Amino acid sequence: MLSSKRIDGPDEMGALFTYMVDLGITDGLPVIPPTEQNVQAMIDHVGLSPDAEVAVIPPGRGVATVEKLAINAVMAGCLPEYFPVVIAAIEALGDPRFGLLGIQTTTNPVSPVLVINGPIRHRIGVNCGRGCMGPGFRANATIGRAVKLALLNIGDCRPGDISKSIHGMPGRFTFCFGELEEDSPWDPFHVDMGFRREQSTVSVFGGQGTTNMMVGFTRPEEILCTVADGMRYYSCTAYLRGTGLPMIVMGPGHAKIFGEAGWDKKRIKQELFKLTAIPLSSIPQGRQITAPVYENWERSRSINLCRDAADIVILVAGGPEPYHLVYIPGWAHPKSVVTQAVIIPQH
Amino acid sequence: MQFLDPRTAKSSTKLYAATVGDLKGARLAYVSNGWMSMNKIGKRIEGPLKTKYGVSEVMFYDVPRNMEPPGGLLDDLARDCDAAIVGIAN
Structure with a gap:
């Protein structure tokens, strides 16, 4: 009832x-x-x-x-x-x-x-x-x-x-x-999160919309250099806090380039983490309405959009052409990816 | 046409602290997460709280901007203070 x-x-x-x-x-x-x-x-x-x-x-x-x-x-x-x-x-x-x-x-x-x-x-x-x-x-x-x-x-x-x-x-x-x-x-995302491949899951992220990147390069280093350029803007909330969970959604065309060159997700994340650091010296020094985590840091330091390379999420989805990638900037709340098993009725 | 209401009842689990009541003689915590509004008002609020409301002491605490306070801080705060200001509308 x-x-x-x-x-x-x-x-x-x-x-x-x-x-x-x-x-x-x-x-x-x-x-x-x-x-x-x-x-x-x-x-x-x-x-x-x-x-x-x-x-x-x-x-x-x-x-x-x-x-x-x-x-x-x-x-x-x-x-x-x-x-x-x-x-x-x-x-x-x-x-x-x-x-x-x-x-x-x-x-x-x-x-x-x-x-x-x-x-x-x-x-x-x-x-x-x-x-x-x-x-x-x-x-x-x-x-x-x-x-x-x-x-x-x-x-x-x-x-x-x-x-x-x-x-x-x-x-x-x-x-x-x-x-x-x-x-x-690579292994799918839910396997990275500790589930078995044959399990069905839904994962929830805090995302700020889609940012398209046209990436016509064909070598992993060049692709990542271009992707990092699109991720590297200090107005992104994640840089204010340093605790984002940025998500890259690449089509199978780009994923294949990385796979054939022997790159795993861990290496991609490490490279992106390195390339997306922003020197603090390039950011204005004035007071902001919400104090950034770097407010009292030495100006010689750099800031990152997440705490660790492992926090970058890499997913494969979309059409096959290796032209466009999507960047979904993450919100700045820590630990905000949660994966849940889907219970499928047996009938 | 008859349809079912998609809205719902609120959880009956109580999350809210009891109201403070009289502030006279109370020790008050001011917990700032670094927003400019908290910083600006924090510098000025101690005087009126003491003169207008009879607060005996205002204790200032800083908490991280985007995550839970460090372990033990809330327990310390609860032990040392009668009430806390934890947010101000922007």
Whole structure:
């Protein structure tokens, strides 16, 4: 028996959408009406109790039950087979290591970025290849959107109100893709995080949007020199704190160049860490509104965008041409990558 | 059309400290994370707190800007102070 309050709205779709917008329960885009039948189908797929608690979502400290998540997943346009990923993502976001309260309320344009690994990618049709960051692919679009709607409706994180993000960011509508594990020369990300390759997982990052890099060079050193040039700007929040988790998403074309040249992810990270250091002497000395971690450092020192080379995240996804790479600047909260196993129903 | 409300009840787990009440004679902590607003106001707040509200002492603490305070600091603070100012709206 579902316990949520029943709301009576207009029958005509356009009027219903307007009614839901006025209630403040959408992201501004049309939603699927979460009827009892739709929501029950979502819950039946996972076989969990509707009142089972998955997480408490800040800042409103709303309880994300299976039923409430199912309602938001229906609204986002999810198919029931996507729902286990939504649940796992919310579980990951509720992990205290992730720092969701800060992400929900900061002036920063940061947003959770979801990366899906393992067999479930193929089972539910998650796009890991060309155009994986959207638009056009239902699993990617609606899983990401379901999570964002849940953060809005369950976490009570109203944009322009308790969400203080100065500009917001398009990735706050949805930001979800899969890793193209099959075309990677390296272990997939979830294996790096301690899971088995045959497990399905979702990882959550705090990302500030996508920065494209056109990298036409064909040797690893030249590619990394170019990538580092795009990452090296001291207005990036990560440099203010020195604790970012920068993410590089390279297509299989670039990954192949590194793989064939014998470069592993560790070596790439070490090289990028070295190349992205910024001499403090190149930064103005005036006071900043928020004191940077380097405020009282010797001017002869350099600053980094993360604490250690290992904090740089390397993923393989996207189309095959070795032209474009994506840099997703990380937020400056430490330890903010959390990977959660997706529990797939056995039926 | 009838649909289900996507909003939810708040967690009943209490995270909030009891309200302070009267500040007269209280020892107050001022916990700064380095934001300019905290630094600027911190320099001026001690006087009014003492003269207007009767605070006996203001103790200043610095915490990291983007991570939890070092181990033991919150325990020290709780032991030594009656209340704490931990944030100021920008």
